[in-house]
Each structure stands twice: as structure tokens, then as C-alpha cells.
């Protein structure tokens with residue numbers, strides 16, 4: 001009798017064990033697939049945004065090749081993220097920084113901030129956020145043109161006090177019933193401009209010398225022919241995804 005019970009228990013344990021293994025395997029596969037899809041969507045949003053910020057013809061290099069890892073309190077990132085340098089006729093014409101606004105309504109808002117060599121904002125796009133649909137998501141170009149209000153602005157225009165939403169006596173509109181999100185984005189873009197201003201010599205260096213660190217993370221850079229900054233960050237997308245002078249992308253949703 002006892003051996004019979006033991007056999008039955010063993011059988012049940014084996015079935016349960018097998019079930020657990022199959023379930024864990026299935027969940028792991030699902031998680032991997034989802035993570036890959038999210039990564040691909042973020043990469044696609046980033047490539048699209050880069051193409052929107054800098055129009056065709058404003059650079060003649062592969063942006064994704066000419067990137068460097070940046071990390072700084074002013075950019076809001078805790079680990080290095082690539083910054084892209086646009087080069088036209090051998091001269092750096094603009095930089096696209098990745099910036100994070102940590103103080104969105106629902107957490108961090110991820111941005112690309114394009115800045116012309118003269119310090120004017122070329123364009124800003126949101127590449128990731130969790131703000132509320134119908135309220136904070138108006139930071140997406142697909143939902144509202146608000147994000148374009150940064151274009152042409154610089155550290156001196158407006159002056160520091162103007163870099164705030166109107167409710168805080170600044171120049172930028174807030175949204176009806178949603179001040180926290182635009183306030184966070186305005187602050188992050190302002191800080192990205194401050195970062196650019198503090199590091200523009202290194203970011204836009206055209207000499208063939210190794211210039212050392214920018215922020216905490218920039219390693220050495222050599223520019224033998226026409227200010228090429230070699231990517232060391234491991235770009236978020238491959239060079240084929242953003243070809244030189246790719247046609248201007250249709251403005252679509254910025255949300256991955």
C-alpha cells in the first residue's frame with residue numbers, strides 16, 4: 001500500500017514539476033519577446049525623432065556613427081546616453097542630446113533635444129513617457145504642436161526667468177488641467193541648453209586632438225578628417241536605420 005502511495009506522490013510531484021518548468025519557460029519567453037518589442041519601438045521612435053529634429057540636408061554624416069556617451073546631472077541621466085553630432089561640410093552644425101525630465105506627472109519623460117551650433121534649439125521630441133492620455137500626453141507632436149514651441153529658443157531668448165510655464169511667469173504654455181508635465185519638459189530642455197553651453201567647446205570641437213572628458217562619461221575623441229566623433233556609446237539604433245540625409249519623417253506619435 002505504502003509503495004503505491006509513494007509512487008502516486010512521486011508521479012504527481014513530477015507532473016507538477018514539469019508544469020512549473022513549462023510555465024516558467026513560457027513566461028520567460030513572453031518577457032523576452034515583450035522587452036525586444038519595446039526596445040525596437042523605442043529605437044524606431046528615436047530614429048524618427050532624430051530625422052524630424054534635423055531636416056534632410058542640414059547634415060551629411062551618419063548621425064548614429066557620430067555619437068558619444070553623455071552623463072550629467074543637467075541631462076538627468078544616471079547612465080550614459082548617446083549624444084549625436086551633426087556635421088555639414090566637415091563642420092559640426094548641431095548636436096542632439098538625450099535628456100530626461102525626472103519630474104513628469106507619472107515619472108521620467110525621455111527627450112531628444114536638438115541644438116544648433118549657435119545655441120538655438122533645433123527641435124525637441126519626446127521619445128518616451130507615461131503621462132496621462134488627454135492631459136500630459138500633449139507633449140507628443142501627434143497630440144499637439146506644443147513641443148515645437150521650443151524651436152529657435154536659446155539660453156538668452158528667453159532669459160532664465162522665461163524658461164518656465166506661463167503659470168510660473170514663464171513664456172511657455174501649460175495645458176488645460178495639466179501643468180506638471182509641461183513644467184517638467186520646459187525645465188529639462190532648459191537644463192539641456194545649459195549643458196550644451198557649458199560643454200559646447202568639446203561637443204563641437206573640430207581640431208584633431210583628443211579633448212578628454214565631457215560631463216562624467218565622455219572618453220577621448222579623435223577627429224582626423226572633418227570633426228568626426230567616434231561612437232563609443234553603442235548607439236540605440238544601427239547606422240542603416242538613419243541614413244545620411246534621410247527624407248524628413250512624417251510627424252507621427254512620439255510615444256514608442
Ligand SMILES: Cc1cc2nc3c(=O)[nH]c(=O)nc-3n(C[C@H](O)[C@H](O)[C@H](O)COP(=O)(O)O)c2cc1C
Pocket residue numbers: 105106131132133135136137167177178179180181182
Ligand atoms: C488622474 C489624473 C491624471 C493626471 N495626469 C496629469 C498629467 O499627466 N500631467 C499633468 O501635468 N497633470 C496631470 N494631472 C493634474 C495634476 O494633478 C495637476 O492638477 C495639474 O497638473 C495642475 O498642476 P498645478 O496645480 O501645479 O498647476 C492629473 C490629475 C489626475 C486626477
